[in-house]
Amino acid sequence: MKKYSLLVISLLIITLSGFTVKVPKAVSDAFAKKFPAAMEIKWGKENANEYEADFKMSGNKMSANFLADGSWTETEATIAVNDLPAIVVATVKTKYPAHTIAGAGKIEKANGEILYETELKKGSKKMEVILNADGSIVK
Numbered sequence: 001m002k003k004y005s006l007l008v009i010s011l012l013i014i015t016l017s018g019f020t021v022k023v024p025k026a027v028s029d030a031f032a033k034k035f036p037a038a039m040e041i042k043w044g045k046e047n048a049n050e051y052e053a054d055f056k057m058s059g060n061k062m063s064a065n066f067l068a069d070g071s072w073t074e075t076e077a078t079i080a081v082n083d084l085p086a087i088v089v090a091t092v093k094t095k096y097p098a099h100t101i102a103g104a105g106k107i108e109k110a111n112g113e114i115l116y117e118t119e120l121k122k123g124s125k126k127m128e129v130i131l132n133a134d135g136s137i138v139k
Contacts, residue, residue, distance in 0.1 A: 026070030027051050034072055035064060076107045076117070087135035088116045095137065096129070098122050 021043045031038070031053055038055040046052040046065050050073060054063045061078040081104045092101060103119035107130070114133045119126060130139040 021045055021051070023051055024068050024070070027066045027068065030066055030070035030072060031064060035062075038062075072110055074107055074109045076105050079104050079106050084116055084118070085133060085135070088118070088131050088133070091131060091135040091137065092118055092120065092129060096120055096122075099127070102126070 023043050031041075035053075035055065035057060038053070038057050041053050041055040044052050044054070050065050050067055052063055052065045054061070056062065062075060064075045065073040067073060081101050083106075084101070084104050089101070092099070099120035099122045101118050102121040105117035107115040107117060109115070115138060116131050116133065118129050118131065120129060128139075129137060131137050
């Protein structure tokens with residue numbers, strides 16, 4: 001039994017160490033400057049060129065993406081469904097009348113663009129719809 005427990009613990013340590021992401025100093029410095037109040041920060045890779053920090057700030061779950069040179073690309077924050085713009089809610093209700101909005105997020109891009117992410121539920125099925133601030137569907 002001891003051998004089995006040691007094997008499981010060893011595999012767990014190896015697995016968890018594989019998720020460690022080395023973040024370039026330019027990225028960690030840019031993040032600290034932009035989000036000085038961030039807590040519970042966890043880093044990952046969005047893709048080969050982009051780093052993503054998941055964190056909490058002011059009680060909200062957030063994520064922020066940065067290029068390796070420290071350039072900020074976007075921030076996504078969880079928001080209350082009631083905080084979605086009326087035009088976004090109207091579009092969702094029109095296009096997906098059988099669905100309910102179960103969750104929402106606000107995405108701020110480096111170019112100033114604002115997007116809204118909605119998590120829709122219909123029974124046990126879930127889907128995600130992203131909309132522009134004017135209510136037009138992006139994805």
